[in-house]
Amino acid sequence: MNTIRHWFNRLVGRRRLREELAEEIQEHLDEKIDDLVAGGMNREEASFAARRAFGNVTLTAERGHEVWGWPSVETWWVDARYGCRQLRKSPGFTLVAVLSSALGIGASTAVFCVMYAVLINPYPYREPDRLVHLHVFDQGGFLFDLPLSSQQFEEFQHSPVLDEAMAMDVEGMAATGGDFPEPVNAGFLSPNAFEFLGVPPRLGRVFTGDATTEQDVVLSYAYWQTHYGGQSSVLGQILQLDRQSYRIIGVMPRRFAWWNCDVYLPLAPSPDPDRLASVFARLKAGVDDGAAERALQSITADLARQRPNRLPATFAIRVVHLDEIAAGQLSGTLTVIGMAVGLLLFIGCANVSILLLARGTGRTQEVAVRVALGASRGRIVRQLLTESILISIAGCALGVLLAREAVHLVAILLPEGTFPTEAAIQLSMPVMLFSASVAMVTGIVFGLWPAVHFSHPELQAMLQAGSRKLAGHRGAQQGHNLLIAGQVALTLVLLAGAGATARVFEALLHTRLDYDPQGVTSIRVDLRDGTYTQWGERARYYERIRQAVARNPAITSVAVSLTDLPPAMPFRSSPIEIPDRPLQERQSAFLSEVSSEYFSTLRIPLLQGRAWSAWETARAVPVAVVNASLAERDWPGSSPLGQLLHLPGLKATTAWAVDSPWNDGWLEVVGVAADTPNTGLSDRAAPTVYVPFTLVIGDSLRVITRSAGPPLATVRFVAERIHAIDPDQPISQIRTAADLLDAQGWARERLTASLFAAFAVLAVLLSAAGLYSVVSYAVSQRAQEFGVRMALGARPIDVVRLVLRSALEPTAVGVAAGLSLCLIFNAALVRWVHANVRDPYVITPIVVMLVGVATLAALLPACRAASANPMTVLRDS
Numbered sequence: 003m004n005t006i007r008h009w010f011n012r013l014v015g016r017r018r019l020r021e022e023l024a025e026e027i028q029e030h031l032d033e034k035i036d037d038l039v040a041g042g043m044n045r046e047e048a049s050f051a052a053r054r055a056f057g058n059v060t061l062t063a064e065r066g067h068e069v070w071g072w073p074s075v076e077t078w079w080v081d082a083r084y085g086c087r088q089l090r091k092s093p094g095f096t097l098v099a100v101l102s103s104a105l106g107i108g109a110s111t112a113v114f115c116v117m118y119a120v121l122i123n124p125y126p127y128r129e130p131d132r133l134v135h136l137h138v139f140d141q142g143g144f145l146f147d148l149p150l151s152s153q154q155f156e157e158f159q160h161s162p163v164l165d166e167a168m169a170m171d172v173e174g175m176a177a178t179g180g181d182f183p184e185p186v187n188a189g190f191l192s193p194n195a196f197e198f199l200g201v202p203p204r205l206g207r208v209f210t211g212d213a214t215t216e217q218d219v220v221l222s223y224a225y226w227q228t229h230y231g232g233q234s235s236v237l238g239q240i241l242q243l244d245r246q247s248y249r250i251i252g253v254m255p256r257r258f259a260w261w262n263c264d265v266y267l268p269l270a271p272s273p274d275p276d277r278l279a280s281v282f283a284r285l286k287a288g289v290d291d292g293a294a295e296r297a298l299q300s301i302t303a304d305l306a307r308q309r310p311n312r313l314p315a316t317f318a319i320r321v322v323h324l325d326e327i328a329a330g331q332l333s334g335t336l337t338v339i340g341m342a343v344g345l346l347l348f349i350g351c352a353n354v355s356i357l358l359l360a361r362g363t364g365r366t367q368e369v370a371v372r373v374a375l376g377a378s379r380g381r382i383v384r385q386l387l388t389e390s391i392l393i394s395i396a397g398c399a400l401g402v403l404l405a406r407e408a409v410h411l412v413a414i415l416l417p418e419g420t421f422p423t424e425a426a427i428q429l430s431m432p433v434m435l436f437s438a439s440v441a442m443v444t445g446i447v448f449g450l451w452p453a454v455h456f457s458h459p460e461l462q463a464m465l466q467a468g469s470r471k472l473a474g475h476r477g478a479q480q481g482h483n484l485l486i487a488g489q490v491a492l493t494l495v496l497l498a499g500a501g502a503t504a505r506v507f508e509a510l511l512h513t514r515l516d517y518d519p520q521g522v523t524s525i526r527v528d529l530r531d532g533t534y535t536q537w538g539e540r541a542r543y544y545e546r547i548r549q550a551v552a553r554n555p556a557i558t559s560v561a562v563s564l565t566d567l568p569p570a571m572p573f574r575s576s577p578i579e580i581p582d583r584p585l586q587e588r589q590s591a592f593l594s595e596v597s598s599e600y601f602s603t604l605r606i607p608l609l610q611g612r613a614w615s616a617w618e619t620a621r622a623v624p625v626a627v628v629n630a631s632l633a634e635r636d637w638p639g640s641s642p643l644g645q646l647l648h649l650p651g652l653k654a655t656t657a658w659a660v661d662s663p664w665n666d667g668w669l670e671v672v673g674v675a676a677d678t679p680n681t682g683l684s685d686r687a688a689p690t691v692y693v694p695f696t697l698v699i700g701d702s703l704r705v706i707t708r709s710a711g712p713p714l715a716t717v718r719f720v721a722e723r724i725h726a727i728d729p730d731q732p733i734s735q736i737r738t739a740a741d742l743l744d745a746q747g748w749a750r751e752r753l754t755a756s757l758f759a760a761f762a763v764l765a766v767l768l769s770a771a772g773l774y775s776v777v778s779y780a781v782s783q784r785a786q787e788f789g790v791r792m793a794l795g796a797r798p799i800d801v802v803r804l805v806l807r808s809a810l811e812p813t814a815v816g817v818a819a820g821l822s823l824c825l826i827f828n829a830a831l832v833r834w835v836h837a838n839v840r841d842p843y844v845i846t847p848i849v850v851m852l853v854g855v856a857t858l859a860a861l862l863p864a865c866r867a868a869s870a871n872p873m874t875v876l877r878d879s
Contacts (some may be wrong), residue, residue, distance in 0.1 A: 006765075008331075010161035010300050014813070015700050022879075024342075027139075028580065031052050031053065033289045034048075034052035035048045035052045035414075036050050036053060038052060042320055042461070047210060048248075051328075051450055065754035069359050076359075077384075078384075078388065081384060081388040082388055082392065084314055084385065085385070085388045085389040085392050085418065086392065088389060089389065089392065089393070089460070091660075092361065093311060095357060096360055096393070097351075098357060098775070099353075099354045099357050099358075099393045099397075099486060100352050100364070100393055100396045100397050100773055101397075101400075101768065102350045102351075102353040102357070102397070102402060102768055102771070103350055103351065103354050103380065103394050103396070103397025103398070103400070103401070103441075103444070104350075104391055104396075104397040104398075104401040104404060104773075105346070105400030105764050105768065106346055106347035106350025106351055106397075106444070107345070107347065107350075107397050107398050107402075107405075107437060107440055107441055107444070108396075108400070108401030108402070108403075108404035108405045108408060109343045109346050109404075109408065109761065109764070110343045110344065110346070110347045110440060111399075111401055111410035111429075111436065111437045111440070112343075112404075112405040112409050112412055113336075113339055113340055113343040113412070113431060114340075114433060114436050115338065115379040115405065115427065115428070115429060116338050116342055116409065116413070116416070116427055116432045118430070118432060118433055118436075119421075119423045119426055119427040119780045120332055120336065120416075120422070120427070120457060121325075121332075121333060121434075122334060123420045123425075123426075124325065124421070124424060124425045125324060125325070125422060125424050126201055126255070126258060127199045127200055127201060127324070127607060128198075128200025128201070128286060128425060129200070129869075130324050131323065131325065132284045132285045132287070132296075132323075132738055133283075133284055133324040134279075134282070134284070134318060134321040134322060134323050134324065134325065135147070135282055135283060135311060135321075135322045135323075135324065136148040136280075136281045136283060136320075136322075136635075137281070137319070137320045137321075137322050138146070138302075138313060138317050138318070138319060138320075139317065139318045139320055146283075147280040147738075148280065148281050148302065148319065149278035149279070149312060149655070149656065150169070150275060150279060150281055151272070151274075151275045151276070151279075151309075152169075152271040152272050152273070152277065152279075152304065153275070154305045154308070155167070155169045155192075155279065155281065156271075156363035157305065158281060158305070158362040159303070161283075161297060161298060161301055162286075162297065163285060163286055163289045163293060163294045163297040163298065164217075164283045164284065164285060164286065164294075164677070165283075165284045165285065165286050165287075166198055166283070166284050167198075167281055167282065167284070167638045168191065168192045168193065168195040168198040168262065168281075168282050168283075169191075169192040169269055169279040169280070169282075169417050170189060170190065170191050170192070170195065170269065170280050170281075170282065171269060171278075171279045171280065172187065172188070172189050172190070172261055172263065173188050173190060173439075173528070173531060174186070174187065174188070174189040174528025174530075174702065174732070174734065175187075175243045175244050175265075175525075175528075175530065175732075176243065176244055176530060176730055176732040177241065177243060177732075178242050178243070178244060178245050178730055179242040179450065182216075182725060182732075183729070183730050183731065183732040184186040184732055185528070185732040185733060185734030185735075186225075186243060186264045186732075187262060187263050187264045187265075187266055188243065188263060188264065188265050188266075189260060189261055189263030189265070189266045189267070190266075190267050190268070190269040190279075190372075190607065190874060191260075191267070191268065191269055191736055192268075192269045192279075192792065193210055193211040193213055193268055193269075194210070195269075196208040196209070196210065196220075196388065197210060197265075198282075198284070199258075199260065200252065201255065201258045202255075203252040203253060203254055203255070204219065204223065204252075204253050204255040204256075204763055205226075205234055205236070205237060205252060205253040206220075206251050206252030206253060207251055207252050208220050208251070208252050208254075208266075209251065209268050215268070215484070216248075216267075216268055217247065217248050217249055218248065218249060218251045218267070219241055219243070219248035219249065219251070219252060219253060219265050219266070219267050220250075220253070220254045220265065220266040221236070221241075221252070221254070221265055221266075222253075222258070222259060222263060222264055222265065223254055223256040223257075223259075224257065224259070224264070225264040225265060226253045227399055229669060233527055235319055236250055236253065237250060237251065237252070237253075238250065238251075240470060243265070244530045244531065244730065245730065246723060248265075248267065251518070252645050253569070254266070254309055256426075257424045257426055257715070258424070258717060259423040259424050262423050265782040268342075274657055275308075275309060276440065276656055276657040277656070277657050278312075278656045278657075279656075282805075283321075285321070286519050287294070291321050291323075291414065292510075293520070294321050295319050295320060295321055296316075296539075297317045297858035299318065299322070301320045302317075302319050303571055306406065307390070308869065312578065312655045314650075314651070315650070316446075316682055322846075323562070331419050332416070332417075332421055332729075332750070333837060334465050334833065334834030335750055335753065335754055335834060335836065336657045337752065337830070338499075338830055338831060338834045338835050339494045339757050339835060340759075341757055341827070341830060342757065342761050342860065343757075343761060345495060345761070345765070346496065346498055346761045346764060346765055346768075347440070347444070348488075348492055349492050349493060349496075349765045349768050349769060350764075350768055351444040351448040352392055352448065352479075352485050352488055352492075353489065353768045353769075353771060353772040354390070354394075354397075354444075354532055355448040355449065355451060356482060356483055356485045356486065356489075356772040356775060356776055357450075357775055358386075358389075358390060358449060358453075358462045359452045359455065359481050359482055359485070359771070360388070360482065360666075360775050360776055360778075360779035360780075361647055361779070362452050362455070362456045366456065367454070369382060370457050370810060371551075382456070383450075383453045383454055384452070386447065386449065386452060386453035387445075387450060387457060388450050389449070390445045390446070390448065390449020390450075390452070390453065391441075391442065391445035391674075392414055392445075392749040393445065393449075393450065394441040394442065394444050394445030395445070396834060397441065398437050398438060398440070398441035401437065402429070402434070402437055402443075402463075405429065406429055406608055407426065407643070409427060409429065412757070413427045415456075415749075415752065415753045415757075416749075416753060417745060417746070417750045417753065418745040418746075418749065418750030419745065419746070419748075420750065421467075422841055432765065435623075436781040441701070442551075444865055451481065451707050455481060458760075463865075467536040467678070473663060482776045482780075483811070483812040483815075484812075485772070486769075486772060486776060486809075486812040486813065486816065487771055487812040487813070487815040487816035487819060488771055488816065488819075489765075489768070489769040489773075489816065489868065490769055490812070490813050490815075490816025490817060490820060490852065490856065491816040491817070491819035491820035491823055492765065492819070492820070492821025492823070493762070493765040493768075493769045493816075493823065493852065494816070494817060494823075494824065494848065494849070494852055495820055495823050495824055495839075496758065496761050496762040496765045497762045497765070497766070497848040497852065498820075498824045498827075498839040498844060498848055499758045499759070499762070499827065499831060499837070499839060499844060500618055500755070500759045500762035500845040501758075501760045501839070501841075501845075501847075501848055502837035502838055502839045502841065502844050503741040503751065503754045503755040503831075503835060503837045504624050504755045504758075504759065504832055505837070505841065505844060506684075506751055506754075506755070506835065506837045507748070507751040507752055507754075507755040507842075509748065510683045510684065510751050512749060513569070513679070513683045513747075514526075514681065514794040515551060515678065515743075515775065516607060516676035516677060516678050517568060517604040517605055517606045517607060517678050518605040518737075519567075519606065519713075519739035519740045519742075519743050520655055520740060521709050521710065521713050522567070522603070522604065522706060522708050522713060522738065522739035522740075523706070523707050523709070523713040523714060523716070523717065523736065523738050523739070524566065524567050524704045524705070524706050524709070524735070524736075524737050524738075524742070525704065525706075525717065525733050525734075525735070525736050526702065526703075526704050526725065526733065526734045526735035526736075527547065527702070527703050527704070527705060527731065527732075527733055528700040528701065528702045528729070528732070528734065528748075529702065529731075530554075530730060535660070536658045536660065536700060537661065537662055537663065537696075539658055540699045540847060541620065541622075541699060542694045542702055543727070544562050544621065544695070544699070545562075545777050546561070547703075547705060547723070547724055547727060548560050548561070548562050548597065548599075548705065550723040550724070550726070550727060551707060551719075551723050551724075552717055553719050553723070554719050554720075556709050556710060556716055556719075557707050557708070557709050557716055558604065558708050558709060558710055559599060559602055559603040559707070559708040560705065560706070560707050560708075561596060561597050561600040561602075561705075561706045562596065562599075562600075562695055562703055562705060562706070563594070563597070563600055563695070563698075563703065563704045563706055564594075564595040564596070564695050564700050564702070564703055564704070565594050565595065565596070565597070565704070566742070567604070567704075567706065567737075567739050567744050568604075568678040568679050568682060568703065568739075568743075569678075569679035569682060569683055569742075569743060570678060570680070570683075570691065570742065570746055571592070571680050571681055571688075571746045572592040572594050573588050573625065573682060574592070574593040574595075574651065575591065575592050575593060575651060575689075576590060576593055576649040576650060576652055577589070577649070577650055577651065578591050578647055578650025578691070578852055579647065579648035579649075579650065580591065580636060580645070580647050580648075580649070581646055581647075581648075588749075589636075590689075590691070591628075591632055591634070591649075591688070591689040591690055591691050591745045592650060592680060592688055592689065592691070593649065593651065593691055593693065594604070594689075594690055594691070594692045594693070595692075595693055595694070595695040595697065595698065595699075595700075596692055596693075596694075596695055596802055596811065597616075597619055597670075597694070597695055598613050598614050598615055598616050598618070598619050598694070599616075599694075599827050600613075600692070600706070601675060602609065602614050603696070603706050603707070603708050604678075604708075604739075606675050606676055606678060606700075607676045608627070608673050608674065608675055608676075609630060609674045609675065609676055610633075610641060610642075610643055610673060610674040611627070611671075611673030611674060612672055612673050612674050613627055613644045613672075614627075614672060615672055615695055616696060619694045619695070619696055620696065620698050621696075621698040622662035622663075622664055622665065622694060622877075624665065624666070624668055624669045624670065624697065625669060625670050625671075625672045625676065625693075625694065625747055626647070626669040626670065626672065626691050626692060626693050627669050627671070627672060627673040627675050627688070627691075628642055628671055628673075628675070628691055628692070629675050629676070629677050629678070629689065629690040629692075630676055630677045630687075630688075631675070631677050631686065631687050631688065631689045631690070631692075632689035632690060632691065633674045633759075635689055635834055636689075641674075642671045642674060643671055643673070643674070644670065644671065644672075645670070645671045646668060646669070646670055647668075647671065647691075647692065648666050648667050648668050648670075648691075649669065650667055652665065652667050652693065652697060652698060653665070653667060653698065654698050658700060658701040659698055659699065659700045659701070660698070660699045661696070661697075661698055661816070661868060662697050662699075665697045665698060669691070669693060680745070682746075683747040683748070686835055690700045690736055705724075705733075706719060707720065708789060713739075713740075714736070714738065714804075717736050720733070721733055727733070740834065751835070754835050754837075759764070766855055768851070769855070769856075769859075770855050770856070770858070770859040771854055771859075771862060773813070773859040773861040774860070774862070774863065776809075777805060777808075777809050777860045777863045777864070778803075778844070780863075781805060781863045781864070781866065781867045783869070784867075785870065788801050788867050788870070788872075789870070790802075790805075790872075790874045791873040791874075793872040793873070794872075798868035798869065799868070801864070801867050801868040802861075802864045802865060802868045804869075805863065805864035805867060805868075806857065806860050806861065806864055809856065809857075809859070809860035809864075810853070810856060810857065813853060813856040814878055815853075817849055817852065819851065821845070821849075824839045824840070824845070825840065827839065828840055
């Protein structure tokens with residue numbers, strides 16, 4: 003404690019200590035002078051003699067100051083104050099340099115903020131790196147969740163490769179008690195789920211294995227805010243779901259958004275073997291994925307033998323880490339964007355380095371004088387480096403402000419459903435530390451070259467000659483040219499990336515859809531648990547809804563579908579068995595259960611045959627329409643009409659689906675439909691079989707309407723018609739086909755193209771500013787040379803050519819280097835965003851544009867040099 007107090011007193015009392023040291027030195031001098039005067043000298047002679055005997059007073063004071071002070075800190079403070087004065091004296095230089103740094107740091111901060119939230123820290127759950135979701139792949143490669151009954155889940159928890167496991171089922175419920183039922187996405191979690199996830203509640207408590215009743219409910223943060231105004235008095239209130247009363251016992255924090263549920267209820271063990279749930283688990287420490295999959299495959303195979311129709315005959319268990327789910331769709335895109343923003347940061351920092359080099363040519367005499375007065379090379383480097391760091395710090399502060407706004411823009415552009423709801427896309431402490439680190443590193447790295455370059459001047463030449471005569475110093479000029487070439491090369495890469503991603507986006511916009519999304523709306527209807535459990539009443543209920551909605555004159559067509567609209571991927575698949583085909587030729591296909599009006603509502607062309615009729619739908623006639631991809635794969639060169647196929651997966655495997663009494667999985671192909679996207683717009687449509695939805699009726703349907711006017715204008719009518727049939731039936735997920743197409747088809751490519759375009763524009767502006775600065779400084783320093791040339795007969799156009807040639811030479815080198823870098827960068831673009839920068843239709847206009855921008859940036863100072871009066875220039879020089 004005494005040591006801390008001593009250092010603190012030294013820190014805050016430096017001025018007092020300095021004054022005491024000066025007084026003590028003066029006392030010694032006065033005593034010596036008095037002794038000499040007493041010995042017979044007059045006071046003036048005694049004063050000189052005392053000072054000679056004492057030595058250098060200033061040096062003594064400085065040595066004493068070093069004992070109790072912090073020379074390095076105070077020297078840095080002096081350098082910082084001097085650097086600030088120098089920057090204030092050159093406001094134009096300072097503004098351009100700070101903006102160059104701010105643009106690079108701000109863009110990199112915004113992108114890192116998104117990458118940190120989406121890829122590095124997307125989840126608030128305990129040990130998310132060991133948290134896995136268990137998936138099943140059939141022989142065709144289609145993926146679905148591992149479904150287990152309560153008894154099977156109990157057996158599954160004892161696996162030696164798992165620390166613990168939780169079960170979950172998501173169900174659509176209705177908040178009843180008001181005029182209209184409101185949809186509620188309810189997550190039924192096993193009692194150990196909250197302990198498994200490791201996130202404490204914001205308010206109240208959560209249900210556990212020791213204290214759980216089936217009527218407890220925990221609210222999500224979003225539901226608490228929207229329905230209860232964020233009031234803490236919500237605890238103990240009653241929430242009515244499906245006419246049942248539940249007591250609110252807790253509220254989860256903002257980032258707890260497990261499976262986007264509104265409320266969480268206990269998942270009670272069920273004796274019904276068809277009541278299934280999904281499984282999540284935490285792998286034991288040190289267990290790799292391969293060992294876990296082998297162990298779980300054996301356990302699951304034993305469980306599958308208990309219910310052979312629940313899983314495919316041939317399947318494979320895969321453990322999918324939670325962070326893989328988060329990063330799966332955006333990791334490649336964000337990686338490419340991160341590379342692009344890194345290039346932009348380099349361009350911005352190189353621009354600062356160019357400005358420092360150009361400005362340094364005007365400070366050569368200042369540096370030479372300081373060196374002549376005894377300043378060491380290290381002292382000069384530190385001073386010039388301090389100015390570079392100050393620019394980076396100011397750029398970092400401005401860049402963070404820009405990043406705060408840019409983060410919101412990027413978050414808006416992120417494709418819906420491609421990143422976790424839990425991800426907190428905002429400026430956070432790790433992001434701020436990243437920005438500060440970038441500022442310091444860039445300030446040091448890109449300020450070091452100019453500092454070292456100007457720290458060892460040619461003293462005699464600089465002190466005898468004007469700085470203008472030395473502006474063409476070969477080392478400085480080479481440094482300018484190298485940085486300009488690097489800027490141009492990286493700018494070319496960004497422009498090529500922007501052009502390539504724009505072409506990909508344009509190609510997607512013109513993708514042949516073979517359906518018409520305009521005017522189409524999809525409305526989801528989730529049955530309440532325990533309602534319409536018989537096949538006949540469920541089929542009639544769905545048809546009543548369709549007929550009631552169709553009575554609106556503004557609605558031209560209505561269909562029922564158990565799957566979402568294109569380009570969404572159907573969630574069900576099945577192996578296909580064709581008579582007289584070898585077993586090894588059996589493949590899989592997507593299943594799409596729809597009503598007969600589905601094709602006319604979406605305007606999907608039928609290439610052959612017909613769709614089934616309403617009569618066939620009502621009676622669950624086993625017919626099918628296949629898409630063109632399946633017809634080409636399984637019946638190449640022939641017509642599939644009248645062919646039989648068997649779909650083993652076309653069976654109800656859970657309590658929430660109901661089989662038709664006549665469904666044995668055998669179907670007759672009656673038509674071939676055009677391909678509609680179902681695996682993304684950039685890939686060919688996967689083989690798909692359309693069947694009447696009445697063959698296997700799930701507990702969730704989508705009412706698809708086509709209207710002549712605005713598609714959402716009829717939503718209230720649909721809600722009223724459904725409410726008239728069943729007052730407790732909610733609707734949810736109201737989306738237009740155009741919005742769904744945008745979110746799942748174009749959004750990711752639009753994000754990539756937009757950010758690349760923004761980065762490319764900024765890179766062009768920075769490169770143009772750097773080139774303009776270099777040429778302007780070069781012209782000003784070579785004014786005497788140009789004056790002599792013009793006085794000796796050179797024409798203004800000759801001066802313009804000379805300046806342009808000196809500017810375009812590094813530009814040409816940069817273009818050549820940029821083309822080589824494009825070949826390297828192309829591999830990443832092709833892999834992650836399916837863009838190709840080697841396309842001559844992309845590269846050629848970009849090279850022409852870049853050379854044109856460089857010419858314009860150099861033309862203004864060139865014309866200024868050519869228009870100067872030679873006699874005035876020579877007289878001024």
